[in-house]
Amino acid sequence: MIKFDNVTKIYADSTVAIRDISFEVAEGTTTVLVGPSGCGKTTTMKLVNRLEDPTEGAVYYDGTNTQEIGVTELRRDIGYVIQEIGLFNHMTVGENVATVPKLKGWDDGQIDDRVDKLLELMALSPEEYRDQYPRELSGGQRQRVGVARALAADPDVLLMDEPFGALDPITRADLQDEFLEIQAEINTTILFVTHSIDEALKMGDKIVIFDVGELVQYDTPRNILENPNSEFVRDFVGEDITLKKLSLINVDEIMRPTNVIEDTTDQDSKTAVTNGGEVMHHLAPGDSLKSALSTFVESDIQSLPVVEDEETIGVIDRDEIYEIYNGG
Amino acid sequence: MIGSYIEFTLDNWQDLLQLLIEHIELVVQTLIIALPLGISLGIFIAYYQPASLSVLWGAGVAMTIPSLALFGLLVPFLGIGNPPVIVALVLYAQLPIIRNTYIGLTGVEKDMIEAGEGVGMTRWQRLRQIQIPVALPVITAGVRNATVILIGVATVGAYVGAGGLGDYIFTGIYQANTEMIVVATVVVSLLALVFDYGLKIIEQFLQLQNGEDVALTRGTKAITKVIT
Ligand SMILES: Nc1ncnc2c1ncn2[C@@H]1O[C@H](COP(=O)(O)OP(=O)(O)O)[C@@H](O)[C@H]1O
Numbered sequence: 001m002i003k004f005d006n007v008t009k010i011y012a013d014s015t016v017a018i019r020d021i022s023f024e025v026a027e028g029t030t031t032v033l034v035g036p037s038g039c040g041k042t043t044t045m046k047l048v049n050r051l052e053d054p055t056e057g058a059v060y061y062d063g064t065n066t067q068e069i070g071v072t073e074l075r076r077d078i079g080y081v082i083q084e085i086g087l088f089n090h091m092t093v094g095e096n097v098a099t100v101p102k103l104k105g106w107d108d109g110q111i112d113d114r115v116d117k118l119l120e121l122m123a124l125s126p127e128e129y130r131d132q133y134p135r136e137l138s139g140g141q142r143q144r145v146g147v148a149r150a151l152a153a154d155p156d157v158l159l160m161d162e163p164f165g166a167l168d169p170i171t172r173a174d175l176q177d178e179f180l181e182i183q184a185e186i187n188t189t190i191l192f193v194t195h196s197i198d199e200a201l202k203m204g205d206k207i208v209i210f211d212v213g214e215l216v217q218y219d220t221p222r223n224i225l226e227n228p229n230s231e232f233v234r235d236f237v238g239e240d241i242t243l244k245k246l247s248l249i250n251v252d253e254i255m256r257p258t259n260v261i262e263d264t265t266d267q268d269s270k271t272a273v274t275n276g277g278e279v280m281h282h283l284a285p286g287d288s289l290k291s292a293l294s295t296f297v298e299s300d301i302q303s304l305p306v307v308e309d310e311e312t313i314g315v316i317d318r319d320e321i322y323e324i325y326n327g328g
Numbered sequence: 329m330i331g332s333y334i335e336f337t338l339d340n341w342q343d344l345l346q347l348l349i350e351h352i353e354l355v356v357q358t359l360i361i362a363l364p365l366g367i368s369l370g371i372f373i374a375y376y377q378p379a380s381l382s383v384l385w386g387a388g389v390a391m392t393i394p395s396l397a398l399f400g401l402l403v404p405f406l407g408i409g410n411p412p413v414i415v416a417l418v419l420y421a422q423l424p425i426i427r428n429t430y431i432g433l434t435g436v437e438k439d440m441i442e443a444g445e446g447v448g449m450t451r452w453q454r455l456r457q458i459q460i461p462v463a464l465p466v467i468t469a470g471v472r473n474a475t476v477i478l479i480g481v482a483t484v485g486a487y488v489g490a491g492g493l494g495d496y497i498f499t500g501i502y503q504a505n506t507e508m509i510v511v512a513t514v515v516v517s518l519l520a521l522v523f524d525y526g527l528k529i530i531e532q533f534l535q536l537q538n539g540e541d542v543a544l545t546r547g548t549k550a551i552t553k554v555i556t
């Protein structure tokens with residue numbers, strides 16, 4: 001969907017922002033650009049919607065060289081969450097979200113429906129937030145509005161430049177989780193920028209690691225953890241590689257499914273600590289093995305039930321996690 | 329003493345009203361020309377920064393020319409009456425209008441402009457949908473400033489036959505008629521205050537429209553209450 005072909009960008013003041021970069025963002029996937037501050041991530045992003053043009057090489061959008069696509073048209077087809085959010089402070093939340101549909105000339109009724117739908121998607125009740133001004137919102141809410149605005153005209157591609165960077169860790173984790181759910185639903189092609197390797201591992205199908213202006217490794221999260229191709233990547237990934245690997249795998253990927261509730265109570269009642277029928281320690285299918293491991297440590301038992309909608313749907317043994325932890 | 333002023337006012341209210349209307353007409357006619365001119369110049373220098381210093385300097389210099397001298401200089405070209413006065417007043421109004429337009433437009437947060445570019449607004453759309461609405465309260469403050477200056481300076485226009493409340497002031501000086509001078513001056517001041525307050529309300533309204541935090545004047549509060 002997006003293809004960088006040996007792209008170099010040198011700014012007018014002869015700063016080399018990126019040099020000879022090549023990678024692809026496949027349709028419907030999320031590719032995360034990660035690297036230290038000033039390494040050229042924002043520049044790379046701006047090359048996609050032609051806020052900057054390449055000095056050498058070419059960027060392809062859906063197979064066409066972006067130089068052959070009209071700037072305005074290209075930008076309206078690509079959703080863009082800029083690093084500073086950049087909400088229009090003089091417009092209400094609803095007007096902010098309506099920006100691109102309005103530019104595209106949708107009719108009013110259609111725009112209103114779309115705005116409400118997006119606010120709901122971003123967990124902002126339309127009745128409460130539609131007529132508020134950005135200044136009245138918290139950082140997390142502003143960020144949600146920024147994402148809603150970028151998604152408003154149903155873009156084929158979404159560019160997100162450190163969208164959760166300025167938030168506190170808890171809000172950030174919440175928004176990341178929510179966004180992963182939204183992504184599963186809307187299935188847009190996403191190019192996501194962050195300086196946090198943890199965020200990259202969590203959000204990306206593919207990860208592009210940048211050192212100053214250079215692409216160092218372009219791979220799946222798992223491969224980056226298992227086969228870092230350089231000292232730089234090893235340092236960047238940092239400590240706790242195994243834990244990070246566990247955080248990439250979800251409970252439902254390795255659990256043993258159980259079909260009937262009685263099964264678990266029969267077989268595993270000794271292991272799943274119960275208290276008057278209420279399960280004290282359990283896991284959710286979407287939990288990562290990392291958080292499962294922490295639950296195992298806390299509860300000090302051998303197996304835990306996986307519970308969804310108050311029904312036990314599977315079981316996980318501690319040893320299975322240990323196996324992955326030790327062997328890969 | 330106060331009694332004589334009131335008496336004068338009651339005896340001459342029809343003339344006063346006539347002069348007041350002339351005065352307002354003069355100011356409004358000036359604004360009709362001064363506003364588009366000043367705002368265009370402000371937009372121009374906001375986009376073409378190299379010109380900003382000289383344009384603002386020029387508008388500043390225009391304000392320092394004594395009004396009487398300026399009227400006198402223009403009469404040979406434009407005759408007596410309204411035309412030379414309006415031309416001069418337009419010049420006087422430029423500095424506050426240009427300056428506030430320029431400050432308002434260039435003061436818009438860079439993030440918002442960049443976001444506008446990112447969502448595919450053309451330069452014109454960014455001006456129309458982001459910069460001008462954000463700058464409008466600041467521009468209105470400039471217009472308010474200019475209007476108050478115009479109401480004062482317009483009195484001098486009577487000297488070259490433009491009419492308005494200045495007529496009474498000059499005649500009063502000529503006839504040594506204190507009541508005439510004082511009453512006309514008070515009316516000029518009241519007129520300036522009314523315009524100042526009215527424009528302040530508009531300014532605050534625009535700020536509210538932009539979601540800004542403002543300490544509202546009583547007038548704005550009252551009007552907001554009536555509207556909502
Ligand atoms: N408009 C510009 N003109 C000149 N240099 C720039 C410009 N924008 C960015 N740079 C420089 O290019 C490099 C990469 O910047 P950027 O892409 O913003 O990095 P990142 O987003 O990874 O922090 C930096 O050295 C930065 O100072």
Ligand SMILES: [Mg+2]
Binds near residue numbers: 042043161
């Ligand atoms: Mg950046």
